[in-house]
Amino acid sequence: DIQLxxxxxxxxxxxxxxxxxxxxxxxxxxxxxxxxxxxPGKAPKVLIYxxxxxxxxxxxxxxxxxxxxxxxxxxSSLQPEDFATYYCQQLNNYPLTFGQGTRLEIK
Amino acid sequence: xxxxxxxxxxxxQTGGSLRLSCAASGFTFSSYAMSWVRxxxxxxxxxxxxxxxxxxDTYYADSVKGRFTISRDNSKDTLYLQMSSLRAEDxxxxxxxxxxxxxxxxxxxxxxxxxxxxxxS
Numbered sequence: 001d002i003q004l005x006x007x008x009x010x011x012x013x014x015x016x017x018x019x020x021x022x023x024x025x026x027x028x029x030x031x032x033x034x035x036x037x038x039x040p041g042k043a044p045k046v047l048i049y050x051x052x053x054x055x056x057x058x059x060x061x062x063x064x065x066x067x068x069x070x071x072x073x074x075x076s077s078l079q080p081e082d083f084a085t086y087y088c089q090q091l092n093n094y095p096l097t098f099g100q101g102t103r104l105e106i107k
Numbered sequence: 108x109x110x111x112x113x114x115x116x117x118x119x120q121t122g123g124s125l126r127l128s129c130a131a132s133g134f135t136f137s138s139y140a141m142s143w144v145r146x147x148x149x150x151x152x153x154x155x156x157x158x159x160x161x162x163x164d165t166y167y168a169d170s171v172k173g174r175f176t177i178s179r180d181n182s183k184d185t186l187y188l189q190m191s192s193l194r195a196e197d198x199x200x201x202x203x204x205x206x207x208x209x210x211x212x213x214x215x216x217x218x219x220x221x222x223x224x225x226x227x228s
Binding site for chain 1: 142144151152153154157166167168169202207212213214215216218219220221
């Protein structure tokens with residue numbers, strides 16, 4: 001199984017900050033990676049797919065990059081509504097796997 | 108508007124069985140792979156199972172293989188998850204999720220609101 005390790009697991013930041021979350025895969029997954037945002041009590045929402053493609057309707061302050069084993073999700077200027085938990089997901093092989101999550105909190 | 112409405116969650120004892128349903132609307136259900144993803148209380152997301160458009164190709168997490176069965180009824184626009192031999196570690200919110208193509212292995216662009224399954228010993 002492909003393991004995804006996100007770092008950091010927790011980040012505290014302020015409105016307007018730039019934040020980067022990393023997702024490392026235990027083996028190469030090309031660009032078969034998606035990023036999701038989840039707010040408490042809500043279903044996840046896709047932000048990025050194919051490692052770097054912004055899902056329709058997602059603000060342009062979100063961006064993704066990477067291929068192979070290392071990927072990043074960047075939020076260029078944090079907004080109040082961005083404080084949530086973020087997950088990466090690999091789609092290269094079954095079983096599909098998620099990272100453990102990165103919780104983004106207000107400083 | 109795409110809608111996915113899960114139902115069937117319940118409180119039950121270890122070893123029991125349960126069937127979850129996910130009623131879909133707002134898109135051509137028969138054209139997309141569908142999946143179940145679960146989230147234990149306070150924990151992260153765990154992919155459970157995916158079914159292709161015709162129902163013949165199914166995929167499972169090792170943790171549920173042999174105990175859970177995914178299926179779909181394209182005439183009713185409904186996805187199912189039959190769960191048996193339930194364990195305490197199956198306690199979670201179960202989400203139904205829509206794939207973006209007929210191909211089973213793809214990301215999920217719409218999710219339901221989830222249904223809670225609690226397994227107690």
